[in-house]
Amino acid sequence: MANPIRNLIDGNILQVDIIEDDNSIVGVIRSELNDECLIVHPLLYKPTKTRFKLFRSKFFEAMYKLKDEFGYQAIHSCTWNEKIVKLLFNGKAYSIGNHIRGVLYEYDMR
8 A cells, every 4th residue: 555645635635644564554644734734643553562662653754754845843633642642742742722633732843
């Protein structure tokens, strides 16, 4: 399967990165890109320490590619899972509000 998968919807770019190990899909990162911000929706399946390390590594690889390509300075993460946000960003992301799909967090990539 091609990775990442991009589509243009209502003037916004929707990108899906599928994270795989040798056996299965580890997780999915859905990114919404527009003129104002980058919003990511991380989803990790069957979390283990090894799978999380792979997911985190690939997550930041994908985010820094988007930063280089589009010039974003911050990641906005939207999820109901506060624990994954704390683990992904080492507690450096902070809550900035609520969204219909979860709590919105911001992480400065500078």
